[in-house]
Amino acid sequence: DIQMTQSPSSVSASVGDRVTITCRASQGISNWLAWYQQKPGKAPNLLIYAASSLRSGVPSRFSGSGSGTEFTLTITSLQPEDFATYYCQQANSFPPLTFGGGTEVQIK
Amino acid sequence: EVQLVESGGGLVQPGGSLSLSCAASGFTFTSYAMSWVRQAPGKGLEWVSAISGSGGTTYYAHSVQGRFTISRDNSRNTLYLQVNSLRADDTAVYYCAKGRGDGITSFSYYFDYWGQGTLVTVSS
Numbered sequence: 001d002i003q004m005t006q007s008p009s010s011v012s013a014s015v016g017d018r019v020t021i022t023c024r025a026s027q028g029i030s031n032w033l034a035w036y037q038q039k040p041g042k043a044p045n046l047l048i049y050a051a052s053s054l055r056s057g058v059p060s061r062f063s064g065s066g067s068g069t070e071f072t073l074t075i076t077s078l079q080p081e082d083f084a085t086y087y088c089q090q091a092n093s094f095p096p097l098t099f100g101g102g103t104e105v106q107i108k
Numbered sequence: 109e110v111q112l113v114e115s116g117g118g119l120v121q122p123g124g125s126l127s128l129s130c131a132a133s134g135f136t137f138t139s140y141a142m143s144w145v146r147q148a149p150g151k152g153l154e155w156v157s158a159i160s161g162s163g164g165t166t167y168y169a170h171s172v173q174g175r176f177t178i179s180r181d182n183s184r185n186t187l188y189l190q191v192n193s194l195r196a197d198d199t200a201v202y203y204c205a206k207g208r209g210d211g212i213t214s215f216s217y218y219f220d221y222w223g224q225g226t227l228v229t230v231s232s
Contacts, residue, residue, distance in 0.1 A: 034219075036153075038153075043224060046219060049215075050218075087152065089218075089219075091214045095155075095169060095170075096169045097143070097155040098155065099152060099154065102152045
């Protein structure tokens with residue numbers, strides 16, 4: 001099974017800050033990676049797929065990069081509505097599909 | 109507008125069973141793979157099972173293999189998850205999620221729409 005490891009597990013940031021979240025795969029997954037945002041009590045929301053493709057309607061301050069085993073999600077100029085938990089997910093090799101443990105973006 | 113509405117959750121004793129449903133609308137149901145993803149209270153996301161658009165291919169997480177069965181009725185635009193031999197660690201919100209393709213390629217296993225979830229609590 002492919003293990004997905006996110007870091008950090010939480011980050012404190014202020015509105016306007018740049019935030020970078022890292023996701024590492026235990027083996028190469030090419031670019032078969034997605035990023036999701038989840039707010040408390042809500043279902044996850046797909047932000048990015050294929051490592052760097054921005055889903056239609058998602059603000060351009062979100063971007064993804066990486067290939068192989070290391071990936072990043074970057075939020076430039078953090079907005080109040082961006083405080084949430086972010087998950088990566090690999091779709092290269094399954095079953096099982098696997099998610100990272102999550103990164104909580106908190107208000108500083 | 110794509111809508112996914114889960115139902116069937118509840119409180120069940122260890123060893124018990126439930127049947128979860130997900131009613132889909134707003135897209136051509138048969139053209140898309142569907143999955144169930146769960147989230148234990150205060151924990152992260154765990155993929156449970158997936159089924160291709162035709163229903164001919166299914167996948168399961170190791171933790172539920174042999175206990176859970178995924179199926180779909182494309183004439184009713186409904187996804188199902190039969191959950192048997194429930195354990196305390198199956199307690200979670202169960203989400204149904206729509207894939208971005210019909211299940212043939214990995215692209216199908218990015219989840220672009222999710223339901224609101226149904227809570228399954230396993231406790232005596």
